Amino acid sequence: MKALPPFISRSDLRQNPIERAETVPSAWYTEPGMKVIERVAIFEREWQLAGHISEIPEPGDSLCKTIAGNPVLIIRDPAGEVRAFFNVCKHRGGPVEVKKGTTTVLQCMYHGWTYLTDGSLRGVPQWDRVDLFDKKDFGLTPVPMEIWQGLIFVNVGDSPEPFMSVVDGISERIAPVRLDSLKFHSKETYHIGCNWKVYADNYLEGYHIPIVHPELAKLLDYRNYTTEAAGHYSLQYSPFQSSDSDNLYGAEDGEAYYYFIYPNIMLNILPGRLQTNVILPVDENRCVVEFYYYYTDPESPGAKKLIADDKAYSEMIQQEDIEICETVQRGLHSKAYNKGRFSVERELGVYHFQSCIKNSLRRHFGL
Template sequence: MTTRTPLSAGPDGLLPDLTPDTLRVDPLERADTIPSSWYTDARLGPFEQRAVFRPSWQVVGHVSLVANAGDYVCATVAGEPIIVVRNADGEIRAFYNVCRHRGGPLAMDDHGACRMLQCRYHGWTYTLDGALRGVPRFDRTELFDRADFALVPVAVDVWEGLVWVCVGEPALPLAVTLDGIAERIAPQDLTGVRFHSRVEYAVACDWKVYVDNFLEGYHLPLVHPELCKTLDVSAYVTETFEWHSLQHSPIRETPDGGVYGEGDAFYYFVFPNVMLNILPGRLQTNVVLPDGPGRCRVLFDFFYADGTAPDQIAGDLAFSDAVQQEDIEICEAVQRGLASRGYDRGRFSVECEAGVHHFQALLKRAVADGIWNTGDPPAAPPGLRPA
């Protein structure tokens, strides 16, 4: 077993196993997986929020949820509470879901509608553009200017009917991050689906375990035997792009049409934690959120084309839940294995795990950039030092 020395980097002073060796990106055929400590050391979590999640685009919902002025959607992005709202001019705006008085929430539901944004703590009110409008019982407060206390805005963009936000400085425009997806799935049109429901899963594994699991079909025969009857696993292909990857499979033809119908299944992953499961007449968005050491939450939003039969939706939801329960069981077992003294780093199947390697390479790049941006980096691995 290799002996490792934890690295003290930057003001955190607590980053484990971040060395030139572990940050180096080798070709798939020669690469090791990331160290087990990246999944198990609780001290890495706050650094990941800052270095990995803040500069990334995160999907928060569909435009159908903010169709009218005053409609809003709430989300947690990079650990931050966010509210997205459509204003009176029809524009979609995003703000921190935080009142500028003493940090109270403007909304506490996943989504809803309002005429103005009002703090649920002390009643300060804001216009749908974020300007402070009403300040109860503040007449005697001196040197107070409402203009200084507008809501803090967040970058927001829309792609194919999906609303995305970024709480930091976006590494790239959203259109660049998602380049090529809409053309690849044509003639399917994601703008034509409507939100149906959300299912949330609490999973006792690090968020990266769940992402790794999503990114390969290697485990399908053992973990998902029923899914293997639906997908043509022999034609399962993984493709990688700059900031996203695709797992693609034809859907098996069955006499009754099966739970997925006829066509193709597109499983897209957008770095670092967003999944787009695009199937005939439907869309699932899965967002994997860190939830403390060794835990994550997975938010499944289900969207369907108009006219989808209720029994078809019910069957789809039940099948999806069965698959997720299988994934949860294996991911939680993997988390226990990663914490064992019997494991440190593994290798990749060139045939089956290109998506996992691609994700871990992007993760290494984000972590290396984060070290350089926080003060006291190690020697930069080749190809990873920021320009």
């Protein structure tokens, strides 16, 4: 068992039923030391969303991501296969890119070593007289990767758990919707002055909708808004009718699924549209949230207005959420607050998320 830091007590790691449970203590949102613990205990262990296949449609297309502090390169190779590597050159740690004008060669942007798209080292300039050097020992290190519903997940941990256990049941639930047929449209990045868990907590409940999002409250059937939680994810679900939602999505009657995949991935699924959100911790008081928008046919003339409306609406809701999250972060720093309680009816998602955090910490500290 590892020693617990002063801001994590054994009793705070205990799980109680939601009816009796307290929220996690405010120190977990305000202590600088939580960041390193969470990186090892959570972000290096869990599968992370890195993109969608439509972002790299052609051989030689690539994505550069930072996953739990690790640079990762995802490429589509000449045969059309998607591959992922730690984006760290084996010479002295430089960044690798697809070499200009090629689809088959990766080149380090420091001293120019070249690799093939299977990661093997190919070219080493000005390397005469170097002894005891075998190129075979200096290939790029692959990163475990899975493609599910067109979404690319990677895991930088040493022993990833099977990916399918993470998303078990989602495909069946959203059928006939398929996310792999959608196409990337755009990305928005938000720099937010709150701990990453404040943003997650806020996403995970509709309890705040009537107060924080009065416009959304008018359009949503709040009574039929339900939350389910199991395993690695929770689901907030709401049926909607086009008459209610004209301003909201311009979509037909259908179903809205808001999946939260632990620890930091949100899949907001509506007919013909997927919006993914990924929360990236920066420090105890800051996070970055990336929104990616995907649509069935983003280039069609009819889609343009629908997409513009959808994005404008998301932006409005997001600004309301940012304001409350930043205010809550200041509240968590107050000496007047430590732990709260949960609405059994409305905060199952938050309770589930915080239970997952406790599980990760217990495992990390060997409890």
